Amino acid sequence: MFIDQVKIYVKAGDGGNGSVSFRREKFVPKGGPDGGDGGKGGDVVIEASPQLSTLIDLRYQQHYKVKHGVHGSGHMAYGKASPDRIIPVPVGTLIRNFETEEILGDLVMAGQRVVVAKGGQGGRGNTHFKSSTQQAPLEAEVGGIGQDFWLTLELKLLADVGLVGFPNAGKSSLMAAMTRAHPKVGDYPFTTLHPNLGVATWRGSNGRDLHVTVADVPGLIEGAHEGKGLGIQFLKHLERTTALLHLVDTSEMAMGDPVHDFEVIREEMYRYHPKMHDKPFFVAATKIDIAGNREKIEQIQRHCAEKEIPFFEVSSATGDGVTDLIRTLSITVEQHRNNSHQSLDYVSRDQSIP
Numbered sequence: 001m002f003i004d005q006v007k008i009y010v011k012a013g014d015g016g017n018g019s020v021s022f023r024r025e026k027f028v029p030k031g032g033p034d035g036g037d038g039g040k041g042g043d044v045v046i047e048a049s050p051q052l053s054t055l056i057d058l059r060y061q062q063h064y065k066v067k068h069g070v071h072g073s074g075h076m077a078y079g080k081a082s083p084d085r086i087i088p089v090p091v092g093t094l095i096r097n098f099e100t101e102e103i104l105g106d107l108v109m110a111g112q113r114v115v116v117a118k119g120g121q122g123g124r125g126n127t128h129f130k131s132s133t134q135q136a137p138l139e140a141e142v143g144g145i146g147q148d149f150w151l152t153l154e155l156k157l158l159a160d161v162g163l164v165g166f167p168n169a170g171k172s173s174l175m176a177a178m179t180r181a182h183p184k185v186g187d188y189p190f191t192t193l194h195p196n197l198g199v200a201t202w203r204g205s206n207g208r209d210l211h212v213t214v215a216d217v218p219g220l221i222e223g224a225h226e227g228k229g230l231g232i233q234f235l236k237h238l239e240r241t242t243a244l245l246h247l248v249d250t251s252e253m254a255m256g257d258p259v260h261d262f263e264v265i266r267e268e269m270y271r272y273h274p275k276m277h278d279k280p281f282f283v284a285a286t287k288i289d290i291a292g293n294r295e296k297i298e299q300i301q302r303h304c305a306e307k308e309i310p311f312f313e314v315s316s317a318t319g320d321g322v323t324d325l326i327r328t329l330s331i332t333v334e335q336h337r338n339n340s341h342q343s344l345d346y347v348s349r350d351q352s353i354p
Contacts, residue, residue: 003056004155004237007098013041013066013082015120015143018128021074022136033137035126039069039079041119041146046095046153048107049088053197055155058089069143072125079122086113092158092240098150108158108240116151120144154236159197159215160333162238164269165247166261170286172196173316174247175216178326202330210330215241235272242336243280243329244269250296251287258285258300280332282310284325289315 016038023031044064064087070079095105095114105114123141130137163171179198196216201209217237238244246265248258262283269276283304285297297313304311310328314321 003054003059006055006058006062006153007150008058008062008064008087008153009148009150010044010085010087010117011063011065011148012044012117012119012146014068014146015039015041015122016069016071016079017143018123018125018140019072019074019077020126020138020140023075032135033126033130034074034076035140036072036074036077036079037125037128038072038122038141038143039081040122041069041143042066042082042084043115043119044085044087044117045113045115046087046089046093046105046107047113048091048093048110050091050110052088052090054090055093055153058087058153066119066146068146069119069122071143072122072140076125076127081122082119084119089153090155092156094154094156096152096154098152101152104151117147117149120146156240157197157215157237158240159213159237160242160336161200161212161214161329162241162244163214163216163247164238164244164265166249166256166265169247169249170316171216171247174284174286174314174322175214177314177316177319177322179214200326200330202326210334212326212330212333235269238269238276239273241279243282243332244276245325245329246281246283247286248283248300249287250285250300251290252293253290254287254296258296259303262300262303280336282312282325282329284312284314284321286314286316288313288320289318 018038019035021033021035023034025031044066064085066085067082069082072079089107091107091110091112093107094103095107095116096103104116107114121144123143126137126140129139163175165171175196175198178200198214198216200212200214202212203209215237217235246262248262249256250258266277283300285291285300288297291297301311312321312325312328314325316322
């Protein structure tokens with residue numbers, strides 16, 4: 001089951017109390033305070049794990065509490081701090097405070113972590129309150145209270161290329177032809193009910209293999225940005241992609257006008273997030289092996305030429321055009337990665353709430 005949004009409750013550990021104790025030993029005429037400090041309460045930490053691909057585990061366990069630190073005791077015995085609680089989540093998880101909607105962390109790298117609730121500090125024992133005027137203090141601190149929050153965790157897939165289009169446009173079939181993934185394929189709308197990931201490989205000019213992650217999201221319909229169909233539930237998974245590949249069904253069985261279908265999807269993505277138009281964009285006419293006459297193909301081809309959008313003709317069944325498409329997408333992704341590495345000076349792997 002693919003779960004990409006959950007609400008959880010986290011409670012960090014309380015600090016242990018400081019101790020009020022006095023030294024009482026035989027042959028020691030002058031004792032004095034010897035109460036130890038309490039231990040620190042553990043933090044709640046969320047960490048990105050490459051082994052996870054869904055938030056399903058957090059759907060069934062929604063409460064995460066950390067034990068409090070151990071209280072201090074006599075003979076200057078300090079209480080033991082309680083261990084932190086690590087919650088693993090998939091890479092690409094966005095963490096928000098449920099009440100304020102403040103973003104606490106955006107985990108985009110494996111191993112990256114964020115402290116979402118800080119444990120309370122241990123209270124000081126009575127040894128800290130001894131002075132020249134107070135030789136036998138009866139005062140000790142109570143341990144600090146650990147933070148607690150309700151959090152919203154939202155998974156946005158990390159992919160290089162996102163496949164978009166109307167239901168039954170051939171996205172799953174093309175993804176299977178481009179990658180080693182095996183998404184569900186059928187001759188009916190909404191075959192894909194949740195995003196699928198696959199990896200396409202291209203041998204670059206330097207002789208090294210370039211791996212490009214492709215995301216196949218459920219088909220969009222008019223009004224998707226308002227939640228119609230599967231709508232906004234999966235549009236968010238296109239936000240992090242480097243490039244978008246729009247598939248248009250040009251087979252003789254397709255009922256709609258290809259240009260109209262193309263513009264509807266473009267408008268839905270723009271209304272969801274205007275920055276979608278800033279991404280490199282490609283169009284592929286699919287199912288050309290059953291296109292009949294070429295009228296629909298030429299129609300969408302002319303439209304793309306007018307808008308200066310790269311256009312491809314592909315057949316997932318025969319493999320025609322797939323290699324050229326992978327090569328172009330790979331070059332685009334590689335250029336983006338090179339530019340990102342040049343502009344990125346430092347990315348912190350550890351974050352924490354204020």
